[in-house]
Amino acid sequence: MLARVLKYRWQYVMILPAVVLLFLFNYIPMAGIQIAFKDFAIGSSIWSSHWIGWDNFAFIHDEQFWKVVKNTLYISVLKFLFGFPLPIMLALMINELKHAGFKRFVQSVSYLPHFFSWIVVAYILQSFLTLDGGLVNDLIVKVGGEPVFFLGTNEWFRPMIVSSGLWKEAGWNTILYLAAITTIDPQLYEAAKVEGAGKLAQIRHITLPGILPTISIVLILSIPSLIQVGMDQIYPMMNPANQEVADVLDTYVLRNGLQQxxxxxxxxxxxxxxVISLILVLSTNTMSKKINGEGLW
Structure with missing residues (x-):
């Protein structure tokens, strides 16, 4: 064991800062979990608060909580159904571009929205979709239609959240798939061409199987997001007019924990x-290993 540590000592030194940060910001704060079983209030410490058992879990009987769960699952499933395959398809299309300069341009343009904060994205959406002076409503009026209250209509909130998430993150998520595609042996494509395989056949029988391990890992890591849709995206766009469909678990926790x-x-x-996220990760990893032999561990 000591010989192995000495052999890879510089590798351990390189990962040491990440391990320290993980311990400080992920493991030490887990001591705060006991607040879920205590009567904690501002001014008292975690350790001195009285134990109250399962009383804090009474939210399970709250009708509003289950509405929030429904909203969370609705939005997260939509984001997953559209957001998971789109980066794969985008990576396949970018990989087929022959002109190196244009290929880099497309990659850069697709990556760029990832670096915008959700506050900036929310401001852009409000500028485009507002009733008074919004570009989209101005176009609708010019073609003879009636302006639509996108930001305060329940029917439009979920499509707006899903589409903005795709625009912001789809390009960035192609990085892993493009990197995986570069590891595929080019001789496989040459052999396929000799056999008369077209582009679609090459993608189906060479590219997709080649990146399948990466797809499996990304799938496993994506499953926990089914109950974590992202407060940073939802909260800036939420208002009293759309709160009925916009209130999700993250905003529910924020409102009850910090505000009330x-x-x-x-x-x-x-x-x-x-706990649910952990169960989803373990289950997805087990199923992935049984189906294609690939998993996180």
Whole structure:
């Protein structure tokens, strides 16, 4: 063991900062989980608060909580159904571009929205979709239609969230797939051409099987997001007019925990969400290994 550590000592030194950060910001804060079982309030410490058992989990009987769960699953499933395959298809299309300069341009343009914060994206959406002076509504009026209250209509909120998420992250998520495609042996494509295989046949029988391990890993890591749709995206776009469909688990925890001071209940909701995420990861990893032999561990 010591000989192995000495042999790879510089590799261990390189990963040491990441391990320290992981320990400080992911493992030490887990001590706060006990708030879910305590009567905690501002001014008292975690350790001195009284144990109250499962009282903070009474939200399970709250009708509003189940509405929030429904909204969360609805949005997350839509984001997953559209957001998971789109980067794969985009990577396949970018890979087929022959002109190196144009290929780099397309990659750069598709990556760029990832670096915008969700606050900036929310401002862009509001500028385009607002009733008064919004570009989209101005075009609708000019073609003889009636302006649409996109930002305050329940029917438009979910499509707006899903489409903005695709625009922002699809290009960035192609990086892993493009990197995986570069590891495929070019001789396989040459042999396929000799056998008369067209582009679609090459993609189906060479490219997709070649990146399947990467797809499996990304799938496993994506499954926990089914109950974590992202407060940073939802909260800037939420208002009283669309709150009925916009309120998700993340905003529910924020509203009850920070704004109303129910820290124990908010921690309990977060704990339940984390446990469900863990179960989803373990289940998806097991199924992936049984189906194609690939998994995270």
């Amino acid at each position: 001071g129910y820290f124990g209940m908010a921690t309990a909701v977060g704990l339940v969400s984390s």
